[in-house]
Amino acid sequence: MSVAKSTTIDGDSDAAKRTASARGPVAAIDVSIIVPLYNEQESVRPLYEAIVRAVEPLGRAFEMIFVDDGSKDDTVAIAASLARRDSRLRIVKFRRNYGQTAAMAAGIEHANGEVLVTMDGDLQNDPADIELLLEQISAGFDLVVGWRHNRQDKLLTRKIPSRIANWLIGRVTGVPIRDNGCSLKAFRASLIKRIPLYSEMHRFIPAMASIAGPRVAQIRVRHHARRFGESKYGLSRIYKVLLDLMVIKTIANFASRPLRWFALLSLPLFALALFAFVQTAANLLLGSGGISLPIAGSGVIFLGSALILVCSGALAELIYARGDVRDREFLKLTQTILAAKRNPEADRAL
Amino acid sequence: MTGQAAAPSLSVIVPVGVRRAADMGALYREYRANIAATGAKYEFIFVLDGPRPEARRALETLLREGEDFTIVNLTRNFGEAAALTAGFERASGGTIVTLPAYPQVDPADLRKLLAGLSTADMSIGYRWPRHGNALDRVRRSAFHGLVNWVTGARLRDLGCGARAMRRQVLEEIDLYGDQHRFLPILAMRLGFRVSETPIRQSAQDRHARIYRPREYMHHLLDLFSIFFLMRFTKKPLRFFGMLGAATFGIGAVLIAYLGLDRLLLNEPLADRPALLLAALLLVLGMQIFALGLLGELIIFTHARGLKDYRVEEIIQYPEAVAASDSGSDSVPDDPAASPEMRATTPPAVTA
Numbered sequence: 105m106s107v108a109k110s111t112t113i114d115g116d117s118d119a120a121k122r123t124a125s126a127r128g129p130v131a132a133i134d135v136s137i138i139v140p141l142y143n144e145q146e147s148v149r150p151l152y153e154a155i156v157r158a159v160e161p162l163g164r165a166f167e168m169i170f171v172d173d174g175s176k177d178d179t180v181a182i183a184a185s186l187a188r189r190d191s192r193l194r195i196v197k198f199r200r201n202y203g204q205t206a207a208m209a210a211g212i213e214h215a216n217g218e219v220l221v222t223m224d225g226d227l228q229n230d231p232a233d234i235e236l237l238l239e240q241i242s243a244g245f246d247l248v249v250g251w252r253h254n255r256q257d258k259l260l261t262r263k264i265p266s267r268i269a270n271w272l273i274g275r276v277t278g279v280p281i282r283d284n285g286c287s288l289k290a291f292r293a294s295l296i297k298r299i300p301l302y303s304e305m306h307r308f309i310p311a312m313a314s315i316a317g318p319r320v321a322q323i324r325v326r327h328h329a330r331r332f333g334e335s336k337y338g339l340s341r342i343y344k345v346l347l348d349l350m351v352i353k354t355i356a357n358f359a360s361r362p363l364r365w366f367a368l369l370s371l372p373l374f375a376l377a378l379f380a381f382v383q384t385a386a387n388l389l390l391g392s393g394g395i396s397l398p399i400a401g402s403g404v405i406f407l408g409s410a411l412i413l414v415c416s417g418a419l420a421e422l423i424y425a426r427g428d429v430r431d432r433e434f435l436k437l438t439q440t441i442l443a444a445k446r447n448p449e450a451d452r453a454l
Numbered sequence: 455m456t457g458q459a460a461a462p463s464l465s466v467i468v469p470v471g472v473r474r475a476a477d478m479g480a481l482y483r484e485y486r487a488n489i490a491a492t493g494a495k496y497e498f499i500f501v502l503d504g505p506r507p508e509a510r511r512a513l514e515t516l517l518r519e520g521e522d523f524t525i526v527n528l529t530r531n532f533g534e535a536a537a538l539t540a541g542f543e544r545a546s547g548g549t550i551v552t553l554p555a556y557p558q559v560d561p562a563d564l565r566k567l568l569a570g571l572s573t574a575d576m577s578i579g580y581r582w583p584r585h586g587n588a589l590d591r592v593r594r595s596a597f598h599g600l601v602n603w604v605t606g607a608r609l610r611d612l613g614c615g616a617r618a619m620r621r622q623v624l625e626e627i628d629l630y631g632d633q634h635r636f637l638p639i640l641a642m643r644l645g646f647r648v649s650e651t652p653i654r655q656s657a658q659d660r661h662a663r664i665y666r667p668r669e670y671m672h673h674l675l676d677l678f679s680i681f682f683l684m685r686f687t688k689k690p691l692r693f694f695g696m697l698g699a700a701t702f703g704i705g706a707v708l709i710a711y712l713g714l715d716r717l718l719l720n721e722p723l724a725d726r727p728a729l730l731l732a733a734l735l736l737v738l739g740m741q742i743f744a745l746g747l748l749g750e751l752i753i754f755t756h757a758r759g760l761k762d763y764r765v766e767e768i769i770q771y772p773e774a775v776a777a778s779d780s781g782s783d784s785v786p787d788d789p790a791a792s793p794e795m796r797a798t799t800p801p802a803v804t805a
Binding site: 105109119136174180183184188190191193194195196197198199200202203205206207209210214300301302304326337347348349350354355362368373396398399402403406408409412416419420423424426428447449 | 753763
């Protein structure tokens, strides 16, 4: 038997998607299960078995996409041996380690299902919960987020920072998700494929998606203690989470009107400058001991800075106007059209 | 006479810049003899970076003598990175070799360089044994130490112009400015394997080169841009945020201190120059932060075209029988039974 080896060297990623869908063994796939894997050689096989055991009885056409994030161990070899026996398993192998967000993004790009489910590769999520997620999607939600009930992790280094982060993310983004760190999520493919995922945004998928105003459901999912290997994430994330949060906030709320946002930022500076100038002028006019150089100088600094901020806002406006991602596109993703029957004639004509 | 009728498998690009051999003909013949010795079909592409009349005359003489190579003439000096890109556009070989336009390395060692490709995607030469005085050595090790520290690479001779690489490497890297020096580092960043091969230094390269201060500065600035590109392309706010938060923080502490002084010790605020410094630091921090947000906006609005990752291959066996009960061994494990489907993904837009 010959080994067919096809190599595509095309320019754009659309071409990759086309080949990917042409490659699909089943014409229509309901559910794609996306699992990023990084050095999980012990977990791969049990994970695969658990997913098949949990999803097969649901009677829906499904596929599994294992994204190997540049593992150094035998993860790929084991996964490939599984794939050899199961056409529903696709392995996307990275050239090196790119991180969890990239792995998720790759999985989402290579998935053909109508509903995408993401989960961790370390067996801490229970594939048996996939059924619950899918029920919520069928019930009309666009995005279902798992919430790790009875979480099996260290309290001090994992649970408490995560609780603070979730509270903060909820406050800032206005999407009160209980557990952003839980990887077990389900999305409508039409929604998530349009959301740009980069940097370490996987933690903020619901917040990112909130640009489109999705209907979000949260359900309790089981969580198991880590069976193999070490946790790959530590405390150093806090600083990154904070900054990413700022980015999300800026993008979600202000991306379409950056000038306004930068102008808002400059308002307190203008106020301070005004205060300093009034104080200086009052001193001058009332003749009570001349000008105070530090105060007048601070006024000049504040004024200059406020002007530069406004200019930055204008620059941001330009960038946005020239860019190719608009939140206008997101508007279409989840909208439902409720047509009021104002013109029965037209309706009948249809 | 090298009548290359079929498509060559090896493309040799020689960027001819400010530094070039006095006798291009001799250099070319030496290169050609050693490349031909590998037995591969090859082509030579000379890229004249700017008007180089005497080099052009020498090459045209060679063409008249029946040699077969391509000359790409750039209208002005665009730099070596641009020259390499221009040459690459003409190259049709699956392996790309870049060679310096002056005797820098011993051409006899080119075979070793190409042999390095058997285990790596890119093989770069490092001149060894290296000649030069103590100052040269210090300068070199300082520069490479800095580069390696910043990028996490382990390279010894970035200045060596002799490199061999798979075509894909140059296809994915978007070279500009003076980045040719950092080609191996950019390749590593995309996940390519890079190996170093010791090659002998050419006798004519064994003189100390005098660098002007401007060149040092350029190297350092290039290094900084590479550092920024490698670490923060996808998260500009991490970089600007760090700087901005630090500046803002110092300013805030200073303001708080001055405020407390005013409130508790009744020290008048108006005649303290430290107030100026505090105000300056505060607004500077805000500015830097705003710049970071601007960067994030750029990334976001182009996020669709950017790809964070490079896929090496996709493994799926479309003909494989779906195991009815999970994990059972009822299906014979026969690797040849199903046609294997492997695809390398298309090169995406460089991050």
